[in-house]
Amino acid sequence: MALSWKARRRLSLLVLLVALPLYVVVAISVVALFDRPPILLELAIYVGLGILWTFPLKPIFKGIGQPDPEARDGTED
Template identity: 65%
Template sequence: MALSYKARRRWSLVILLVGLPVYIGLAWFLLSLFDRPSILLELGIYVALGILWALPFRAIFKGVGQADPDASHDETPGD
């Protein structure tokens, strides 16, 4: 079942405003449980985690920044 454009926009906002801060806090907490690694390894871990969080949500974020494909072409944004 594919999500509509409006549903994908709403879910992307929920993910970015709620899910991402929770994920950042969780990653920060989990990494604080271990001894601090070298700065390059720590940077690599944060970069990998920064990419990893978005992989499951690719379908939701795809095309959200574009114009609504379901809207008629006669309408202008803001009407």
């Protein structure tokens, strides 16, 4: 069952406000467990982790910036 536009919008807000900051804290904590790598390798790790979270969540964010396709009178919420 596909999520409605409203549900995806709420879920995307939850992801951006709660899950993403938690992901950042976990990523920094995991990298800090190891000896500090060379700066370019550390940069590559953070860039890779920064891109990695988007792939499983792409369907949630797709079309969120557009008006509600199911709205009849053109108003949102």
